[in-house]
Amino acid sequence: MTLEGGMTLDLHTHSVKSDDGRARVRNYCQWIRTRNIPIDGFVLTEHRQFDAESDYADLSREFDLAILKGSEVETEYGHVLVFGVTEALRRAFDFSDIHLPLARVIEACEAHGAVPVPCHPGRPRVGMHAHLESLGIPEGVRIVEIYNGGSREGEDSIAQAMADAHGWRGIGGSDAHIVSHIGRCATRFSARLADERELVDALLAGEFQALTNREQP
Amino acid sequence: MSERLDIDAVRSRFLNEVFDEQQFELTAEQIADYACACGELAPRYTKPDHPDFQAPPTFPSSFRPTRRLPEDFPKLPGLGMDAGKAVAPRLPIRPGVRLTARTHLHDVYAKTGRSGRMTFMVTRMEIFDPDEVLLASADTRIVIREKPES
Numbered sequence: 001m002t003l004e005g006g007m008t009l010d011l012h013t014h015s016v017k018s019d020d021g022r023a024r025v026r027n028y029c030q031w032i033r034t035r036n037i038p039i040d041g042f043v044l045t046e047h048r049q050f051d052a053e054s055d056y057a058d059l060s061r062e063f064d065l066a067i068l069k070g071s072e073v074e075t076e077y078g079h080v081l082v083f084g085v086t087e088a089l090r091r092a093f094d095f096s097d098i099h100l101p102l103a104r105v106i107e108a109c110e111a112h113g114a115v116p117v118p119c120h121p122g123r124p125r126v127g128m129h130a131h132l133e134s135l136g137i138p139e140g141v142r143i144v145e146i147y148n149g150g151s152r153e154g155e156d157s158i159a160q161a162m163a164d165a166h167g168w169r170g171i172g173g174s175d176a177h178i179v180s181h182i183g184r185c186a187t188r189f190s191a192r193l194a195d196e197r198e199l200v201d202a203l204l205a206g207e208f209q210a211l212t213n214r215e216q217p
Numbered sequence: 218m219s220e221r222l223d224i225d226a227v228r229s230r231f232l233n234e235v236f237d238e239q240q241f242e243l244t245a246e247q248i249a250d251y252a253c254a255c256g257e258l259a260p261r262y263t264k265p266d267h268p269d270f271q272a273p274p275t276f277p278s279s280f281r282p283t284r285r286l287p288e289d290f291p292k293l294p295g296l297g298m299d300a301g302k303a304v305a306p307r308l309p310i311r312p313g314v315r316l317t318a319r320t321h322l323h324d325v326y327a328k329t330g331r332s333g334r335m336t337f338m339v340t341r342m343e344i345f346d347p348d349e350v351l352l353a354s355a356d357t358r359i360v361i362r363e364k365p366e367s
Contacts, residue, residue: 048326125333155277
């Protein structure tokens with residue numbers, strides 16, 4: 001599938017708001033523009049939290065980039081990106097809990113109009129594939145991250161094979177923690193997306209395609 | 218495997234309680250030596266006779282409390298390793314000023330990664346001048362990587 005028009009977003013990035021993030025959001029913007037990184041924006045998915053306080057509207061205008069916000073939470077199946085976080089969703093479970101049941105995260109996302117996406121599923125311990133044999137195939141997964149900018153050799157192949165086997169759609173995200181990693185992987189959408197709500201709608205509609213700028217082993 | 222740290226219990230008992238306090242003064246020579254060792258070239262950090270002579274912003278990362286963690290802190294379930302430092306400078310630190318450094322446990326949290334569960338402890342040292350004005354804070358992060366079960 002090739003999607004013309006629309007926009008390309010890096011769906012998995014971390015700023016200094018994450019404990020291991022070393023990139024300021026302004027520096028991501030500067031890097032994208034000065035290095036002509038082929039993305040139209042990115043989603044900040046800070047670890048174990050939702051950054052409700054930061055307002056990137058001015059940066060977004062200054063650099064003409066979409067800057068959206070999501071989260072990355074931790075479950076028994078590994079890490080999970082959450083798009084479309086609302087206040088009600090934040091009350092539904094403790095984002096800082098590293099032992100969240102995936103079923104609860106999925107249920108809460110469905111109840112509050114958000115989209116859960118297990119990320120780097122081919123990664124040991126914190127990827128879903130590592131837990132399928134012991135925990136079984138989870139109900140309710142529709143999309144997984146098949147291209148992750150931090151994947152080591154073979155991990156994205158595992159993710160793609162798993163997605164193919166189960167009929168799950170795939171997204172791409174860089175998992176950038178430093179500025180030079182942004183845009184390594186991304187997701188192409190068929191429409192322009194103005195906010196998190198439209199991102200959720202596009203994900204639910206399946207109108208996207210995972211992209212990678214990395215060489216795949 | 219060693220028993221895991223009870224993070225909720227540790228947070229509730231130790232967080233934000235000052236467990237170390239020291240008073241000291243910096244000399245111009247100490248500041249200039251540190252600046253030169255860092256490769257600093259700006260005269261306000263390297264030349265004691267500069268009218269705005271002060272410690273480089275990262276200098277507080279070299280201050281150490283007399284103890285790493287609060288007294289009675291539970292035994293760590295593994296080897297604690299340095300997981301980085303962060304300094305938030307607010308006002309210049311100058312030589313010959315009596316400084317008070319107070320340290321507390323600022324955060325304790327866990328995360329999971331490729332290598333398994335890791336527990337982080339963040340101690341924060343706050344540096345005040347004689348008028349109790351906060352000049353800077355320096356965070357030190359310690360990580361314990363728990364042995365994977367498999």
